[in-house]
Structures are given as structure tokens and as C-alpha cells.
Amino acid sequence: MTLMGQMMQVPLLISSLLTHAARHSGDTEIVSKRVEGDLHRTTWAEVAVRARKVAQALARLGCQPGDRVGTLAWNGYRHLELYYGTSGSQLVCHTINPRLFPEQVAWIANDAADRVLCFDLNFLPLVEKLAPQLGKVEHFVLLAGRSHMPASTSLPGLLCYEELVEAETGDYAWPSFDENTASSICYTSGTTGHPKGAVYSHRSTVLHAYGAALPDAMACSARDVVLPVVPMFHVNAWGLPYATALVGCKVVMPGPHLDGKSLFELFEQEKVTFSAGVPTVWLGLLTYMQQNGLKFSTFKRTVIGGSACPPAMLRTLEDDYGVEVIHAWGMTEMSPLGTLAKLKSKHDVLDAVSRRRILEKQGKGICGVDMEIVDDERRPLPWDGRSAGNLVVRGHWVIDHYFQTEASPLIEVPGRDGLWFPTGDVASIDADGYMQITDRSKDVIKSGGEWISSIDLENIAVAHPAVHEAAVIACAHPKWDERPLLVVVKKPGAEVTREELLAFFGGRIAKWQIPDDVAFVDELPHTATGKLQKLKLREQFKDHKLPT
Numbered sequence: 001m002t003l004m005g006q007m008m009q010v011p012l013l014i015s016s017l018l019t020h021a022a023r024h025s026g027d028t029e030i031v032s033k034r035v036e037g038d039l040h041r042t043t044w045a046e047v048a049v050r051a052r053k054v055a056q057a058l059a060r061l062g063c064q065p066g067d068r069v070g071t072l073a074w075n076g077y078r079h080l081e082l083y084y085g086t087s088g089s090q091l092v093c094h095t096i097n098p099r100l101f102p103e104q105v106a107w108i109a110n111d112a113a114d115r116v117l118c119f120d121l122n123f124l125p126l127v128e129k130l131a132p133q134l135g136k137v138e139h140f141v142l143l144a145g146r147s148h149m150p151a152s153t154s155l156p157g158l159l160c161y162e163e164l165v166e167a168e169t170g171d172y173a174w175p176s177f178d179e180n181t182a183s184s185i186c187y188t189s190g191t192t193g194h195p196k197g198a199v200y201s202h203r204s205t206v207l208h209a210y211g212a213a214l215p216d217a218m219a220c221s222a223r224d225v226v227l228p229v230v231p232m233f234h235v236n237a238w239g240l241p242y243a244t245a246l247v248g249c250k251v252v253m254p255g256p257h258l259d260g261k262s263l264f265e266l267f268e269q270e271k272v273t274f275s276a277g278v279p280t281v282w283l284g285l286l287t288y289m290q291q292n293g294l295k296f297s298t299f300k301r302t303v304i305g306g307s308a309c310p311p312a313m314l315r316t317l318e319d320d321y322g323v324e325v326i327h328a329w330g331m332t333e334m335s336p337l338g339t340l341a342k343l344k345s346k347h348d349v350l351d352a353v354s355r356r357r358i359l360e361k362q363g364k365g366i367c368g369v370d371m372e373i374v375d376d377e378r379r380p381l382p383w384d385g386r387s388a389g390n391l392v393v394r395g396h397w398v399i400d401h402y403f404q405t406e407a408s409p410l411i412e413v414p415g416r417d418g419l420w421f422p423t424g425d426v427a428s429i430d431a432d433g434y435m436q437i438t439d440r441s442k443d444v445i446k447s448g449g450e451w452i453s454s455i456d457l458e459n460i461a462v463a464h465p466a467v468h469e470a471a472v473i474a475c476a477h478p479k480w481d482e483r484p485l486l487v488v489v490k491k492p493g494a495e496v497t498r499e500e501l502l503a504f505f506g507g508r509i510a511k512w513q514i515p516d517d518v519a520f521v522d523e524l525p526h527t528a529t530g531k532l533q534k535l536k537l538r539e540q541f542k543d544h545k546l547p548t
């Protein structure tokens with residue numbers, strides 16, 4: 001007969017992370033650069049008290065378990081209080097990306113049926129404009145103190161966050177409930193069709209936080225000073241609001257101030273040791289530092305993901321600035337962490353170039369997420385570092401289905417247990433388990449039956465000293481179906497010709513993969529999460545005639 005484990009059943013609840021941080025690192029600081037312009041300092045202990053007051057205030061507004069509370073906010077202590085105040089009291093924190101088109105913001109708030117919408121001061125005009133479309137929102141809450149409340153507004157009964165918090169006692173005990181209860185919702189950016197909601201649970205979020213903090217993942221410790229550059233409206237800032245509470249470290253929140261100068265000053269002033277963000281923000285920070293001849297004094301490690309980290313950026317950060325780059329891959333549907341690139345001890349004997357090759361990959365799976373690459377018949381492909389196939393995943397923090405949709409996105413993989421989530425990425429995995437993304441399946445360039453990785457070509461292009469940013473897209477070709485077109489933004493003041501750029505590819509990649517043409521543009525289109533918007537680029541260049 002099966003012998004059952006005889007251990008306590010303590011549900012994995014998000015509130016337990018905050019309670020732990022408050023008890024064990026109560027005096028550890030949370031520093032926020034506010035929308036109001038000043039620098040605000042609080043502690044984990046104070047955040048815990050105020051999060052309980054937020055829970056009381058939301059209950060007083062009539063929120064019931066399961067209700068969604070929307071946020072339109074930058075990284076800051078009030079947003080952190082909302083994360084815990086909502087989820088901890090069985091409400092669902094719905095972070096909305098304010099960089100989306102206004103119509104999409106409204107669509108998402110309505111789809112999630114947000115009953116309360118909390119927003120930063122600078123989003124007041126946006127919310128005022130959208131309010132007539134937000135029929136389900138009963139309460140608008142401005143994340144500010146009384147002195148910043150507008151003298152007049154078109155928003156009905158606009159509430160002041162600080163007044164709501166001050167009116168409560170904080171005498172509130174976090175409830176205990178099923179760990180599978182929804183904790184938060186994030187929407188995918190919806191490059192094609194409407195955005196889709198990923199509904200995380202307390203269990204998935206807490207397990208993801210444990211996974212994220214592991215030494216071979218983000219390796220956060222109580223000794224770190226963490227500055228999440230990745231916004232809290234972008235897949236829960238990759239789990240950092242939870243992982244930092246779990247380890248009880250100091251957190252520095254940049255608010256809306258994400259330009260190179262503001263970030264650099266904050267890194268230095270608050271002695272930041274660890275950060276995380278998409279390649280584009282590092283591009284801005286590095287450009288500012290290069291122009292001003294600056295160096296970091298405390299910054300040691302950063303996670304870069306969301307789109308491929310160009311090897312040239314990895315090299316610059318490590319060699320010129322002494323910052324270890326941890327290349328990571330994940331997606332909204334995965335909470336988001338899937339893989340991170342860290343070396344094994346057996347790699348210590350390799351030369352620097354070979355070690356770098358490994359670090360440039362997207363990395364090894366965190367225990368808790370299983371991966372496979374499969375062919376078009378869904379048959380698993382070997383982990384040989386060469387075979388490329390569709391990447392599928394399953395694990396504790398991978399979605400089962402999207403919010404309010406019946407159809408399951410999951411697929412069966414012959415010979416493998418359970419159902420798998422198809423990521424839409426094409427990848428190879430080597431014998432040591434290091435995964436490398438070749439492309440998104442829709443971005444890969446299909447040239448005469450062979451696949452060309454747009455990421456590989458972009459990585460080469462941005463290694464050229466005159467190139468600021470590059471994108472490679474498929475262009476229709478009468479003979480080969482598709483051929484690569486390189487679209488380039490030059491560095492300010494730099495000059496380079498089409499021929500020079502194409503010659504730069506020689507010896508760096510197989511000849512037949514070299515782009516057919518180069519187009520110079522002033523800027524590239526980005527999505528609301530800072531990724532290249534290739535769909536838009538492909539439209540822009542759909543009539544482009546290749547010289548070949």
C-alpha cells in the first residue's frame with residue numbers, strides 16, 4: 001500500500017514571501033525613484049504593513065476574492081505594495097503594459113474585468129481618455145499623495161492611494177487558501193490578434209521565485225542590491241518582486257527613469273550589484289557610459305533576456321565594464337523564466353572564446369521546467385547542439401491554457417509524458433542541456449528550403465563598430481522564396497556603406513546566409529516590451545526589391 005508523506009500541508013502563498021522578508025530583513029531598504037521626481041526610501045517591514053493596509057482598503061471598496069485589480073504603474077514601492085496587497089488577500093493583480101496602444105490597454109482591462117484601476121500620476125491623461133471605454137472599472141485610484149491629486153478630473157470619484165492606505169490600521173492577517181488560486185494576470189503583447197491572458201497561481205509564482213533565486217539562475221542573496229530595470233508590467237518583472245522578498249535583499253526601483261544617465265546614477269548611488277532587463281535598455285545605458293567615459297563601481301551581474309543578447313553586448317559588459325552577463329530566455333506563458341546561461345565547472349578548462357560561445361546561448365533549463373525540441377511531426381530531436389526544432393516546454397510555472405479560452409494550446413509529444421506548451425521558438429539543445437534559440441518560428445528566413453537564423457545575422461551586424469541596432473527580415477525572392485534583408489540604424493556620426501557591411505559578414509557565416517541587401521533607417525520599430533517589431537518591418541519593406 002502507498003505510504004503517504006507525513007509532512008505539514010502549508011500552502012505556497014505569495015503573502016508568505018513578504019512575511020518572511022519583513023521578519024528576517026525588516027530593515028532592508030526598498031528605494032524608489034518616483035514619478036513625482038524624488039527618491040523615496042522604505043523597508044520590507046514597512047512594505048508589509050502597507051500591503052496589509054492595501055488589502056484592507058481594497059476590501060473596503062468592495063473587492064471580493066478573485067476580483068481583478070488593474071495597475072498602470074512603473075517600478076516602485078507602491079506597485080510592490082499592490083502586488084502583495086492584492087494577491088495576498090486573494091485578489092488578482094493585473095499589471096497592464098502602459099506602452100501598448102491605448103485601445104489595447106482598454107481591451108485588456110475589459111477582458112480581465114478589472115474592478116479597480118490603480119495608476120501612476122503620469123498616466124492620468126491616458127486613464128481619463130480611456131475611462132469612457134472602461135465600463136467595468138468601479139474605482140480609479142491615483143498612486144500618489146493628496147498634494148498630487150488633480151484639482152479637477154473627468155474621472156468619476158477618483159481616489160487617492162495614500163489616503164486609502166492611511167485610513168487603514170494594518171491590523172489584518174493574510175488569509176490562508178488553496179495555493180492554486182489565481183495570484184496575477186499578464187497579457188502577451190498580441191503581435192498577432194488580441195493579447196491573451198496568462199493567469200499565474202500562488203503555487204506557480206512561489207515555485208518560480210525559488211527557481212529564480214537558485215545559484216545557477218539569478219543567484220540572488222540577502223547581500224545583493226537588486227535593480228529591476230525590467231518593468232513590473234512585463235511578466236511580473238521576471239519574478240524579481242517575489243525573488244527579492246524570498247531572499248530579503250535591498251531593492252532599487254527606477255520608476256519611469258530608464259534613460260542611461262538616470263540608470264547609471266541610480267546604480268552608483270544605491271550601490272546596485274544585480275540587475276535584469278532587455279537588450280535595448282542596456283544599449284541606452286552603455287551608450288551613455290561610453291560617451292562619458294564612466295565605469296560601474298558595485299554592479300556585478302545582470303540577467304539579459306526578452307530577446308537575444310547580442311554577443312557584442314555580452315562582450316562589452318564583461319570585458320569593458322566587469323559585469324557578468326547571464327543570458328536568459330523565457331516568455332509570458334512561462335512566468336517567464338525557462339533557461340539561463342551559466343557555466344559548469346568542467347568548462348573552466350576551456351579557453352575564453354569557447355566559454356563565451358556557451359554563455360552566448362540561452363542556457364540550461366531551471367529545474368521545474370522541462371524542454372524538448374521536436375520536428376514538424378512533433379517527434380523529439382536529439383540534443384546534439386546541431387538539430388534545430390520547435391521548442392516545447394512543460395513545468396510548474398508554464399500555463400495550461402489562456403484566460404477565458406476553452407481550446408488548449410498544449411500538444412502531445414510522442415514518447416514523452418504529459419502535454420507540452422509549444423513556445424513558437426526554434427532552437428537547438430546541446431548534450432549538456434544548453435539551449436540556443438535560432439529564431440521565432442515566424443521570423444526565421446526560409447531560403448531555398450534551408451533556414452537562416454535572423455538572430456545570427458543580427459548578432460554579426462551589431463558587432464560592426466558603426467552599427468547601433470540591426471534587424472534582419474525575410475524579403476520575397478523569385479528564386480529562393482525568401483532572402484535576408486538587413487535593416488540598420490547607424491551609430492550617431494558613424495558612416496558605413498552597404499558594401500562594407502555585407503563584406504563584414506564574410507568569414508563570419510556561411511556565404512549563402514549573407515544578407516542580399518542593406519537598408520539604412522533612422523530607427524527600428526519596437527514592441528511595447530522593447531523588442532524588435534519584425535511584423536511591422538516586414539510590412540514596411542514588403543515592396544523592397546532585392547538587387548539579387
Ligand code: ADP
Pocket residue numbers: 187188189190235304305306307308309327328329330331332333336362423424425437439440527529531
Ligand atoms: P511577447 O511574446 O509578448 O513578445 P514575451 O516576453 O512572452 O513577450 O516573449 C517571449 C519570446 O521572446 C520568446 O518566445 C522568444 O521568442 C523571445 N525571447 C525571450 N528571451 C529571448 C532570448 N534570450 N533570446 C532570444 N529570444 C528570446
